[in-house]
Ligand code: GDP
C-alpha cells in the first residue's frame with residue numbers, strides 16, 4: 383500500500399521546516415537537480431502507527447518571473463501526479479501573494495484532496511490575520527506553526543484519516559511474495575530482470591500494478607512463485623530531463639511500498655552510497671524485508687577474504703540493522719542469481735514468522751532473567767511477559783511496570799536475543815513496551 387503526501391507552496395512559506403518536523407529527522411533523500419530549484423526532498427513519516435511518504439516539491443532560489451511561473455506549474459504537476467493528498471502551504475506572516483493565488487488556481491482543478499495549510503501561525507494575533515486565507519476557497523484549512531509544532535497534530539490526523547485501513551495480516555499470508563529491485567541508475571536492475579526473464583522456465587505474465595507507476599511480473603522460476611515489481615522501464619513522456627532522477631526515486635519508493643521484500647542492489651565497485659543508505663533506512667522504517675545484492679562482483683579483484691571483509695564493512699554502514707543477507711552477484715556472469723531469489727524467499731518467510739507466545743516467553747524471560755533491565759531513577763523495571771502482535775511486519779509487545787524506563791541499549795539487547803533464537807534475518811522487528 384502506497385500513500386504519499388506532497389507539500390507544495392511558494393518559496394519561504396516554511397515547507398522544508400514542516401517537512402523536517404514531519405520526519406523528525408533529517409534523513410531525507412535530497413535531490414539537488416538544478417540551479418533553479420533548491421533541493422527536493424523525500425522521506426517517510428510516521429504518525430499514530432501509520433507510515434506514509436512525504437515529498438517536498440521544492441522551492442526556488444532565483445529566477446525571473448517566467449522561471450517562477452514554469453517552476454510553479456511543475457511543482458503543482460508533481461504534487462497532483464504523485465500524491466494522494468496535497469498540502470498547499472501559505473504564510474500567515476506574509477499574507478496572500480500573487481504566487482499563492484496562481485498556485486491556488488492550479489490546485490483547485492486537482493481531483494486529489496488539497497489541504498490548505500496556513501503556516502507561521504505562531505500566536506493569537508497571527509491567527510486573526512490568517513483568516514484572510516479562507517478567501518482562497520479551499521474546503522479544508524489548517525492553521526499551524528511549523529516551528530512550535532502547534533496545529534500540526536490535527537493536520538497529520540487529517541492526513542492519516544485519508545489512508546485506507548490496514549488490511550488484515552492474515553490476508554498477507556496467502557500472498558505470493560512480491561519483490562522490488564531497487565538501486566541507483568546503472569547498478570544493473572534491468573539486467574537482472576532480463577536475466578530472470580531469459581530463464582527457460584519462466585512464465586511471464588504482466589499483471590497491472592496497483593498503481594500505474596509499477597509493473598508486476600509473475601514468475602515461476604526454479605519452482606518458486608513470486609512477483610517482481612519493476613519500475614526501471616517506466617519513463618513518463620513530456621518530462622524534462624532534470625526530472626528523471628526525481629521521478630525514478632518516487633517510483634522506487636512506490637515499488638518498495640508494494641513489495642514485501644526489497645532487493646537493494648549496490649555496485650560493488652562504488653560501494654554503498656548515501657542515497658542507498660537512505661533507501662535502506664526507508665525500507666527499515668516501512669518494515670519491509672531486505673536483501674542486499676552487491677552486483678558487478680566480476681569486476682572486483684579478489685583475494686581469499688575479499689567478500690568477508692567487504693561484508694563486514696558493509697554491515698558497519700548498515701548498523702544498527704545489519705542482520706541482513708548480503709549476496710555478491712554478477713548479473714552478466716549469472717552468478718548467484720538463484721541464491722538471490724532464494725534469499726528473498728527466505729526473508730519473505732521470516733517476515734511472516736509468528737512465534738507462539740509460550741515459546742517466546744520461555745526464551746525471552748530467561749534472557750531477561752540472565753540480564754535484568756537496568757534500574758532507572760530508582761525504578762526496578764520488571765518485564766512480565768511478551769507477545770507477538772498480529773501485524774504484517776514482526777512486532778513484539780513487552781508488558782512491564784515502567785515501560786518508559788526500558789532504554790535503547792536494553793531494547794537492543796532484547797532484539798538481539800530475539801534474533802539469536804528466532805530467524806528474523808532480513809526483517810526489521812519492532813519492540814513496544816506497554817504498561818501492565
Ligand atoms: P520553504 O522555502 O517553503 O521550504 O521555507 P523554509 O522551511 O526554508 O522556511 C522559510 C523561513 O520561514 C525560515 O526562516 C523558517 O525558519 C521560517 N519558518 C518556517 N516555519 C515557521 C513558523 O511556523 N513560524 C515562523 N515564525 N517562522 C517559520
Ligand code: GDP
Pocket residue numbers: 565566567568569570571572573574614677678679680681711712713714715
Ligand atoms: P539499471 O539502470 O540499474 O537498470 O542498470 P542496467 O541493468 O541498465 O545496467 C547498467 C550497465 O551495467 C549495463 O551496461 C550492464 O551491462 C552493466 N552490468 C549489469 N550487471 C553487471 C555485472 O554483474 N557485471 C558487469 N561487469 N556489468 C554489469
